[in-house]
Amino acid sequence: MLTGKDAHRIAEMWQFLNRGAYWRGGPVGMTGIAAVDVALWDIKAKMAGMPLYQLLGGACRDGLTVYGHANVATIEDTVREAVRYRDLGYRAIRLQSGVPGLASTYGVSKDKMFYEPADADLPRETRWSTPRYLRMVPELFAAAREALGWDIELLHDVPHRLNPIEAGALGQDLEPYRPFWLEDATPAENQSAFRTIRSHTTTPLAVGEIFASIWACKQLLEEGLIDFIRATVVHAGGITHLRRIASLADLHNVRTGCHGATDLSPVSMAAALHFGLSIPNFGIQEYMRHTAETDAVFPHAWGFENGMLTPGEAPGLGVEIDETLASRHPYKRAYLPVNRLEDGTMFNW
Numbered sequence: 001m002l003t004g005k006d007a008h009r010i011a012e013m014w015q016f017l018n019r020g021a022y023w024r025g026g027p028v029g030m031t032g033i034a035a036v037d038v039a040l041w042d043i044k045a046k047m048a049g050m051p052l053y054q055l056l057g058g059a060c061r062d063g064l065t066v067y068g069h070a071n072v073a074t075i076e077d078t079v080r081e082a083v084r085y086r087d088l089g090y091r092a093i094r095l096q097s098g099v100p101g102l103a104s105t106y107g108v109s110k111d112k113m114f115y116e117p118a119d120a121d122l123p124r125e126t127r128w129s130t131p132r133y134l135r136m137v138p139e140l141f142a143a144a145r146e147a148l149g150w151d152i153e154l155l156h157d158v159p160h161r162l163n164p165i166e167a168g169a170l171g172q173d174l175e176p177y178r179p180f181w182l183e184d185a186t187p188a189e190n191q192s193a194f195r196t197i198r199s200h201t202t203t204p205l206a207v208g209e210i211f212a213s214i215w216a217c218k219q220l221l222e223e224g225l226i227d228f229i230r231a232t233v234v235h236a237g238g239i240t241h242l243r244r245i246a247s248l249a250d251l252h253n254v255r256t257g258c259h260g261a262t263d264l265s266p267v268s269m270a271a272a273l274h275f276g277l278s279i280p281n282f283g284i285q286e287y288m289r290h291t292a293e294t295d296a297v298f299p300h301a302w303g304f305e306n307g308m309l310t311p312g313e314a315p316g317l318g319v320e321i322d323e324t325l326a327s328r329h330p331y332k333r334a335y336l337p338v339n340r341l342e343d344g345t346m347f348n349w
Contacts, residue, residue, distance in 0.1 A: 011240060013037075014033065017032075025212060025215070034238035038317070042316040051314060053273075056243075057278050062310075064277060065307060066307065066308065069094045073098035089304075091151075093153070093154060094183075095156055099133050102126075102127060102128065102132060104126050106159060114291060116334075117337065119337070121335070122335060123335040123337055124338075140156075144177075155181050155206075156174070158182065158185050164185075165200070167196075167201075170185070171203035174201075181257065184230075194207075194220060195223070204228065205225070207226055209231070211230075222248075227255065231258065231259075232258050232264065232268070233271040243279070246279045254281070255282065256282050257286070258275075262291075267321075269302065269309075293329065300320075
């Protein structure tokens, strides 16, 4: 499809893949476009002999503040893990804890430094209780503030499991603890639902890791209904399209807070870092570490120090792939779990 095309014409290539398709704008298609787009930017920067962020206009800051994940089964253990993250140099930490009375909870895993929720060959079914959850979260933040003080930023992911009134109530309950943000408080298909949340709380709101295009967040940005946009390079059409989203967000005083889970490869992380370093309205970057096996397959120039990631000075993205080593890790199918209420009703993931 792209044979014979000029690899330097990145913007035109993006339009060819997007506008040239009848069925366009979905997450699968935009992820495919993102793969091509990121590869073209990598090629162009390598040909120029410079790190990609220089080609995007240069650095707007010295590094990118990142947040880690403290995700353990009890409030006490989550706070203990958060203290460990602080001692590792993190300045921002996302808090996720098990909900008493539920067998499992989103965001809590057996691994401390990374988290992969796709955990079974067929979807595993879990149970959810909103009342139990709403009682737990303020207790978690109260304990964390007591242990960590006020110099560490605290974040929390719902995700998508509250209606707007419930989300507004949770935001109010957390206001005394000054969270950095409340993430994915309600499903965002109905963007106007965030008006209700906004009218009930001053807690900052973040959303967008599942967004595939600028149209998915247009109303949220233009009406000032969120504070952070979490769209990511790998699902939102690559660096070319994500820069458009960031520019629109900047007009409305919204900062970025890009998704950066373990299942996004070191290539995706590198692209996010070069992008984030080069834009004026960067907010924070999610950073869930990869396994040692993944790091070995993808040697990379980016690194962590003093609570920040920097992309390094290698040409291009600064990431390579050891295809021989990769061949030793065959694909293994894994599904995300599905979610039901305690009475068996299907619910949001």
